Amino acid sequence: MTIDTKILSALRGAGTNGVAGTELSQKLGISRAAIWARIEELRSLGYEIEASPHLGYRLLSVPDVLHADDLLSSLGNTKVVGRDIQVFEETTSTNDVVEKLARDGVKEGAVVFAESQTKGRGRLGRKWISPARKGLWFSVLLRPPLSPLAVTQLTIAAATALFRAIKSQTGITPEIKWPNDILIRGKKTAGILTELSAEPDKVKHVILGMGVDVNLGAGEFPVELRKLATSLRIETGQRQNRAELAVKILQELDRDYDRICSGQFEALADEWEEYCSTIGQRVTIRVGERKIQGTAESLDTDGALLLRTQHGHLERIIGGDVTVEK
Amino acid sequence: MTIDTKILSALRGAGTNGVAGTELSQKLGISRAAIWARIEELRSLGYEIEASPHLGYRLLSVPDVLHADDLLSSLGNTKVVGRDIQVFEETTSTNDVVEKLARDGVKEGAVVFAESQTKGRGRLGRKWISPARKGLWFSVLLRPPLSPLAVTQLTIAAATALFRAIKSQTGITPEIKWPNDILIRGKKTAGILTELSAEPDKVKHVILGMGVDVNLGAGEFPVELRKLATSLRIETGQRQNRAELAVKILQELDRDYDRICSGQFEALADEWEEYCSTIGQRVTIRVGERKIQGTAESLDTDGALLLRTQHGHLERIIGGDVTVEK
Numbered sequence: 063m064t065i066d067t068k069i070l071s072a073l074r075g076a077g078t079n080g081v082a083g084t085e086l087s088q089k090l091g092i093s094r095a096a097i098w099a100r101i102e103e104l105r106s107l108g109y110e111i112e113a114s115p116h117l118g119y120r121l122l123s124v125p126d127v128l129h130a131d132d133l134l135s136s137l138g139n140t141k142v143v144g145r146d147i148q149v150f151e152e153t154t155s156t157n158d159v160v161e162k163l164a165r166d167g168v169k170e171g172a173v174v175f176a177e178s179q180t181k182g183r184g185r186l187g188r189k190w191i192s193p194a195r196k197g198l199w200f201s202v203l204l205r206p207p208l209s210p211l212a213v214t215q216l217t218i219a220a221a222t223a224l225f226r227a228i229k230s231q232t233g234i235t236p237e238i239k240w241p242n243d244i245l246i247r248g249k250k251t252a253g254i255l256t257e258l259s260a261e262p263d264k265v266k267h268v269i270l271g272m273g274v275d276v277n278l279g280a281g282e283f284p285v286e287l288r289k290l291a292t293s294l295r296i297e298t299g300q301r302q303n304r305a306e307l308a309v310k311i312l313q314e315l316d317r318d319y320d321r322i323c324s325g326q327f328e329a330l331a332d333e334w335e336e337y338c339s340t341i342g343q344r345v346t347i348r349v350g351e352r353k354i355q356g357t358a359e360s361l362d363t364d365g366a367l368l369l370r371t372q373h374g375h376l377e378r379i380i381g382g383d384v385t386v387e388k
Numbered sequence: 389m390t391i392d393t394k395i396l397s398a399l400r401g402a403g404t405n406g407v408a409g410t411e412l413s414q415k416l417g418i419s420r421a422a423i424w425a426r427i428e429e430l431r432s433l434g435y436e437i438e439a440s441p442h443l444g445y446r447l448l449s450v451p452d453v454l455h456a457d458d459l460l461s462s463l464g465n466t467k468v469v470g471r472d473i474q475v476f477e478e479t480t481s482t483n484d485v486v487e488k489l490a491r492d493g494v495k496e497g498a499v500v501f502a503e504s505q506t507k508g509r510g511r512l513g514r515k516w517i518s519p520a521r522k523g524l525w526f527s528v529l530l531r532p533p534l535s536p537l538a539v540t541q542l543t544i545a546a547a548t549a550l551f552r553a554i555k556s557q558t559g560i561t562p563e564i565k566w567p568n569d570i571l572i573r574g575k576k577t578a579g580i581l582t583e584l585s586a587e588p589d590k591v592k593h594v595i596l597g598m599g600v601d602v603n604l605g606a607g608e609f610p611v612e613l614r615k616l617a618t619s620l621r622i623e624t625g626q627r628q629n630r631a632e633l634a635v636k637i638l639q640e641l642d643r644d645y646d647r648i649c650s651g652q653f654e655a656l657a658d659e660w661e662e663y664c665s666t667i668g669q670r671v672t673i674r675v676g677e678r679k680i681q682g683t684a685e686s687l688d689t690d691g692a693l694l695l696r697t698q699h700g701h702l703e704r705i706i707g708g709d710v711t712v713e714k
Contacts, residue, residue, distance in 0.1 A: 161491075185587060186587065207676075210536040210539075210584070210586070211537060211706070213536075255587070256588055257586070257587055258536070258586050258588070259583070259585050259586075260583070260584050260586070261511060261512065261582060261583055261584075262539050262543060262582055262691075262706050262707050263706040263707025264512060264676075349589070350533075350590075365588075380535060380537070380588050381589025382589065
């Protein structure tokens, strides 16, 4: 933890009571002058911190920026996810940044956010728009003890984490569209890009990229997406706190990742099936050039979708584009 | 093709007849003086090229170095493998070099050789010794239209290519030990390291790394490997031409890769099964912490090994360490 993380953590812990400069100074083992300098720095970043003679320092509001120390301070103790957090003003794609970290041997759990991406991407190289400070564009590095076959389990974990975090933050119940979309009232509001590096029988690392359209206005979507995509702000009618949502997603993901690593994927899959609007539907799935029709029945033990075809047999499907038949 | 490639190709085509300087000059569209300068350069690299007034230029011998232009000139027209060849005097690991090329968008078929590797590796991060000019240490970039599930097909292709090339070059019939070793008289003489980068349902690229112990003497293996590993030179009693072997391997791999891409994996699998000493044996396979016993029956359609367990059911195995029961 950096000094800023510790100060923000103490301010959050004290709430409206505030915390005295002397107390902070003792707790952190640095001079009151040094504390004052850091408080000034935080203020310059947009944190509203009141300093009063008898209440000490009080945190009144936080700015709508992603601040690595602040995210770490709010996150608390997670097992893996968010051990290290970095925030970039702009990157090409956070998945690319994390890929480089992975190759440099960085430990799993590292998370990279970008306020904007110049080359954000979705599945199969599709473009993902990521305007500055309007959403959450981030990637998580994981090194799971899985075979490449079972990596879909992590997409399932990410979708479940996004579902729960969005629901608890906004009160709206979204739906999961297999394999990697979160919809609200039928429109896409978040997506997941899972990328892996592996030997045929062993994963080296997985990068879970997530994009959440938080505070975009309707006009900020490209015209061709307006009927297909939405944001939490459009759906709730109010701006959402991105940092709070980010912290919730990481906490939920940490919990789900722990379930996968401790062999409890089945419980996670059951929860996912409850949230997933694709299950039980008659669907057409395009996998490359192939079209498969049938009823989405459930998840297989490794995260693949089990589709009951017209001919009555079960097909395992790892990825594809789903159209629900009306 | 560079000028050197064209010159070497013409010299090879002419054989003992030789080719006149004027002919070369016309064919290549450059001056006789320029041809002469390139011939001098090739000689400085160790190529023995005779220049006689009435026979013109004749290629008498080539040095025991890997030379990208020369390999390209010998390779002839392959469909994919060897479109581009680079040779490094020393790298960490050729798989790492190709990984960087892949991320820079280089086309499939690129091959990187190193005369020596400082961090050569085998499966699961194991060390692979790669002394200078004693073997073939190289990696091939492929972008196959496969799901990550089916990437084992490429290890099968590489093993089959190594088998055929070694057999045709040395006259010795090696054996394939599933999943990725080539043995001669029970000792390892070549290995394959397959690494992939993917989304859960689609491969982005695969790197096939291969190491062949060609001209190592017994004393050049670490003591602990001497009972387990051998070289083509030890087994045949004579030094082998590394460039010729390299070209044969790439040609064979090109052929097998084409079979996979055109949906003929089954024919390849049949051939592989013939060469594989693991098939039909009672084996113990360690997969991580797990030990599975049974009889290796055949290959599944995606390249996985089908093992008939003691309890009579078939297990699909993607990778592991095999011990044959005596």
